[in-house]
Amino acid sequence: MKVEVLNSTLVAPSEETPRTGLWLSNLDLAGHRSHKPLVYYYPAPTPGNKDGADFFSPDRLKAALARALVPFYPLAGRLHVDEGGRLQINCNGEGALFVVARADFTGEDLFQNYQPSPEVRRMFVPSASSSDDPLAVFQVTFLKCGGVVLGTGIHHMSMDGMGSFHFIQTWTGLARGLNISEACPLPPMHDRTLLRGRSPPHVDFDHLFYSPAYLTGLPRPYVTRVYSVSPKLLENLKSRCAQGVSTYGAITAHLWRCMCVARGLEPCSDTRLRVTANVRHRLRPPLPRHFSGNAILRDLVTIKVADILSQPLGFVADAIRKRVEDINDAYVRSVIDFVELELEKGSLQAAPGHLMPESDLWVVSWRGMHMYDADFGWGAPRFVVPAEMFGIGTAYVMQHSDKDDSIAVMFSLEPRYVECFEDVFYKG
Template sequence: AMDSDVQVVESCLVAPCEETPRRALALSPLDLLLANRGHTPIVYFYLAPPRSSTSPFAAGDGGFFDVARMKTAMGKALVAFYPLAGRLTVDDDRDQLQIDCNAEGALFVVARCTGLAIDDFDGLGPSPELKHLFVPRVDASSPIMMAVQVTFLRCGGVALGTAVHHAAVDAIGAFHFFQTWSALCRDGDGAVVELPCHDRTLLGARSPPVVHPDALSVFCPTLKLCQAPSDHPVVSEVISFSGDQVAGLKNACGGGVSTFSAVSAHVWRCVCVARRLPADAKTRLTFPASIRRCMSPPLPSRYFGNTIIWLCAAGLVEDITSPDALPAVAGRISGAVRRMDDELARSAIDYFEMTLEKGSGRPSPSPPGNVVATDLRVVSWLRMPVYDVDFGWGKPTQMQRAESERGGFVYLINGDDDGGGGGMHMVVCMEAANLMEFKRQLYTKL
């Protein structure tokens, strides 16, 4: 275990610095669907510039990660992104969750950790410990929409932990906020701010709601879960692919497929082999996809809310794992992506409108358990501006989820902060017993 004495120095609320609309923001079916996920825990690591290494804890003196400057910038950013300063409440008339845009503010925590340096986390995967150390402690039932924690480390570097409630926004919108906040901190009033769109009626259900019969062949509304036996622990590991390895995989798929389809096809095959699934079993790859671009008319590019539905590709294990199947498997995944259109998106929204329990009031936490052995879920953060969070002291050296969701999940993240090398990181969460074989398959079949 890590020698990890994190002392909280300060904890306060940062409110928007100007008047913002005071209103109740009704949530769309896609928001309500994700409300039970609670807060998404992410941590960014920043190396200190050489000169400040003499006094690692001289925080707030106008130097590295000046807290006052960060708070001022956050107050400005929350004017445009005002739902993040609100609170999750229940609309008593509809008995439905909503965001009360009351400008109470986001939680801002400052901490220091004398026992740990950034080097201690190099290559470390998500873990409960990482979350416990660096992500602000917001209870699962807390109505706060956003919390951040700036932790000054022994080496002079900083860990920035963030927790944004999933009812408020998906990853695309969350990164938009962090880009904006950091730009306002870095560039002051010269920062270019693209305003978010808060019109959630754009993703409301049709009246009456209707699900197109074809939609359910590619749209995958539920995650099949199973309880993991206690003697089969689930572990997380970060696995890196070079740009050349990614390019090689895309070539092996016959070219013309996306990085996501090529890498997901390869991972899916390796997981089936590592888990020793029977040849005649049916296996599914499920993945979240944003409907932002497939709507007609298209959603505003800066729509702020949840735009995620789940798609799936399925097949028999023998068809997925046979030696020459990689191009066909990648083709199945690409095919599911291509089927995304306005009708599929509307059907998905209407499906959730019809199946979500009305009167659920508070979100119930996600049930425990892992994805069933025949299924795999791959979440792509590729091409998202994950490293584009420079507060004026440089980009983060690494960024990742602080804690894995459950066994059977894989996250794909761009490898290098310049984005030019084409490499990537893969965060894999699976049974420890199968992980070694999975990695062996992953590299021998490249």
């Protein structure tokens, strides 16, 4: 598979935007210090379809992008170290990177048995790794079949998943011809000082996830597979849990158990699940829903392998639920202060993925995200998927691309465990 870059340009905001240093919170600094690589696949329009005219015109997309960068002006800036040595965003209006490319293969070649990988990322998401690189990078790749892949990379320190999809919704709405108040009725709120630490900081809980002591894993090769959870399988999983269990809880409990079996973990050992919680509504007072910074907190659920395997599935799902429910204002403030102390010591480790111990699992839910609302005027995408996983033992739970009631689970695992995992996942 070959992708040829045709042109590359920086797109600046279409109007004057604030020129200032944007303070980053401890939750911004504790996240992944890299771009989140996603790919959106849009099949070729059917012959005679009036919506196919000027299909994915780069000029139309760039014009809309320039307008979207006005309310989302930090994405046109660059990472910068302030006078005190702390990272911030220099909102200088330099712009986002926009690349146009063409490929010598079809959408079916790539997406029939899609697997995220470093190669997919290299083909579709422009490279950006230094502090001088844009915080937002985009690439429109025209495929041999007439379809398009849009690759997006938004730096995780600039905003979390909710903020990113808010930006994409704004961009696509403007491309469809909406005015800015229609495309973005709730402008993003960029002030992160609402998440400033206390003075002096005080830590009231244990926060192993954010501690360097947690990094006990070693880099290992892995493969990624996509597993469908049919409505029938989901109903079966939920029936084995307490009434009202969430889809995420039931699927994650099942995934956790299958991982323990496939890896052959010792029953007397501990296994840990990384959970990710949106804390906007958990703070007092709550953050605005349109808060654009990182309002994501990560934590660990620890259970003995023997209990994962022998207790009812509902026991595991309930342990996940209780841990997430315990993340309240006091807990979030304690995390912020813990990170502050780690920053002062210079020992903060930003959200490791590939160094997880073999006993652990990280499951992120994208259900509820408006992923498939990304209509630039030529229809919704058929697939929205990560271009590359964060590392081994990570999983995404998301709505299946066919938009029925089924769920897709994207999971990265060591190759030698895949066959056993699949057997347990579907056959029990």
